[in-house]
Amino acid sequence: MSLDAKADSFKTRRKHFMERIAAGATAILPSAPVAIRSGDVEFIYRQDSDFYYLTGFAEPESVAVFSPGHPDGEFVLFVRPRDRERETWTGRRAGIEGAMIDHGADKAYTIDELEKILPRYLEKSERVHYPLGLNEKFDERVLKMVRWAQAMRPRLGVGPTVLIDPRDIIHEARLMKEEAEIAAMRRAMEISREAHRQAMLKARGGMKEWQIEAEVNYAFRSQGAAGPSYPTIIASGPNAATLHYIQNDREMRTGELLLIDAGAEYDYYAADITRTSPIGAKFTQLQRDLYQVVLDAQLKAIDVIKPGARFDDPHNVALRVLVDGMRGLGMLQGSADEILESASYRRFYMHRTSHWLGMDVHDVGLYRVGGASRVLEPGMVLTVEPGLYIDRDDDTVPESFRGIGIRIEDDILVTANGHEVMTAATPKTIADVEALTAG
Incomplete structure (x- = not known):
């Protein structure tokens, strides 16, 4: 399949996914964590299947955010920044530009900006879709931001009231x-x-x-x-x-x-x-x-x-x-x-x-x-x-x-x-x- 056809396929999947979660929701999907084989040697990296199914993005240390109708972008990727020294050792990274140009993200940010940017999406969402239990350390980060958005609800009049597992929707599509x-x-x-x-x-x-x-x-x-x-x-x-x-x-x-x-x-x-x-x-x-x-x-x-x-x-x-x-x-x-x-x-x-x-x-x-x-x-x-x-x-x-x-x-x-x-x-x-x- 051509690269354009693959890009269209991922775009269609994201469209259907966002239709299912509907306006007023934000979905957060983390990439698969890097796994250590022994010492400082890593297993060959393989992206999380659900994450790849919707994004086509194969790099670790990434987060995908889906927020239908959000004025700042419906599909957002947080990715590793370009780093010439690190890329000399481990290979070229897509970076912010690649996330948008090659992978169709409406907006992209570096992964260390997650706590700064993601609350903008959560504070306007009644429903948060997130797969708890995949990564305990990342769970803590997400739940902290969700609690902050909930605390802001009395002032803003909107904010998270329910946490939903998005895997039911994704898995039915993958079937x-x-x-x-x-x-x-x-x-x-x-x-x-x-x-x-x-x-x-x-x-x-x-x-x-x-x-x-x-x-x-x-x-x-x-x-x-x-x-x-x-x-x-x-x-x-x-x-x-x-x-x-x-x-x-x-x-x-x-x-x-x-x-x-x-x-x-x-x-x-x-x-x-x-x-x-x-x-x-x-x-x-x-x-x-x-x-x-x-x-x-x-x-x-x-x-x-x-x-x-x-x-x-x-x-x-x-x-x-x-x-x-x-x-x-x-x-x-x-x-x-x-x-x-x-x-x-x-x-x-x-x-x-x-x-x-x-x-x-x-x-x-x-x-x-x-x-x-x-x-x-x-x-x-x-x-x-x-x-x-x-x-x-x-x-x-x-x-x-x-x-x-x-x-x-x-x-x-x-x-x-x-x-x-x-x-x-x-x-x-x-x-x-x-x-x-x-x-």
């Missing part, structure tokens, strides 16, 4: 993806697909998990992604039964299963793909049987995704298929209804089947509305990721089952007429997987 957002996610998924293909192709017994992690993350960066959208999971053998295993330091063995949960982040948007494959071999019969149960569950869950369906529908469908499959393999005893009612399946399947996907891998948006599972609408993107996980020490199943973990995950766009599997090109049928692992 419904624009075309530009979908395009960024498609690119993240294309990059991730190639990473998964290369990993299946290259994984061999005797390699360490971290070698495959390096292949995956190299594929991300070499194709223009910012890197992983979450810590890359490379789980071989019994490690695959740990849901969020990220140590990635075990030596892999030929014929074991390798679970890779990895997605790239491209232009602030995430992919989230999981594939499970045999290491340098074909599936054994038991591996094939277990894998087919998970694949059947996933395919049937995806089939029910369409406008008007409920968010919980894919999970309920996948769960029934998994339970029937586990009964057929002798992992669970009793009728399917008894197993579902007692939740005895949770020993082997302990998580939900889906989550929202977008700027964050576990993206924002309500899963329940009015006490009921949310109705799916076009523009929503969700994952479908059933699995089976058998602990290496589980003596309730035959020894041959123990230490096996299988998960298959795809990213699904709800369309006007049904759904689109955005990650369909990433190999997952038994034949396609074996063509890479045993070729």
Whole structure:
């Protein structure tokens, strides 16, 4: 997307946001704080998703203020000043001019002017929108200014009477993806697909998990992604039964299963793909049987995704298929209804089947509305990721089952007429997987 098109997109989002908070309100959004890795070394900076969604401004130590109809400017940015000496060390800053020219702010000030300028907005606002709890130190600064504005209310006849969390408004907007957002996610998924293909192709017994992690993350960066959208999971053998295993330091063995949960982040948007494959071999019969149960569950869950369906529908469908499959393999005893009612399946399947996907891998948006599972609408993107996980020490199943973990995950766009599997090109049928692992 061109820079002009991106600027227009951010402008439109701000317009809709200010229409929602309406005149007589001021919203304050802080940037993500810089995080220290150790000593004086910082983590690579990544802007807060809500802040970036409305501003397109990627620098730290920034504050965005939105005040519909305010005569001094509706969209104001407080940013770091230009500083030639600091920029020599850490890179060029936008400064006040860049905040207005390149990022569309009506007015911009240096961040150290916040206490001087922001009260001008608060004293004329009945409602203040601010996300308490993100940054305790900044909370104190904002609340001090809000209290001052409240104290001035008897004299001015106007001032804050209520503090509102703006995230409900922002998150509902982020849940419904624009075309530009979908395009960024498609690119993240294309990059991730190639990473998964290369990993299946290259994984061999005797390699360490971290070698495959390096292949995956190299594929991300070499194709223009910012890197992983979450810590890359490379789980071989019994490690695959740990849901969020990220140590990635075990030596892999030929014929074991390798679970890779990895997605790239491209232009602030995430992919989230999981594939499970045999290491340098074909599936054994038991591996094939277990894998087919998970694949059947996933395919049937995806089939029910369409406008008007409920968010919980894919999970309920996948769960029934998994339970029937586990009964057929002798992992669970009793009728399917008894197993579902007692939740005895949770020993082997302990998580939900889906989550929202977008700027964050576990993206924002309500899963329940009015006490009921949310109705799916076009523009929503969700994952479908059933699995089976058998602990290496589980003596309730035959020894041959123990230490096996299988998960298959795809990213699904709800369309006007049904759904689109955005990650369909990433190999997952038994034949396609074996063509890479045993070729």
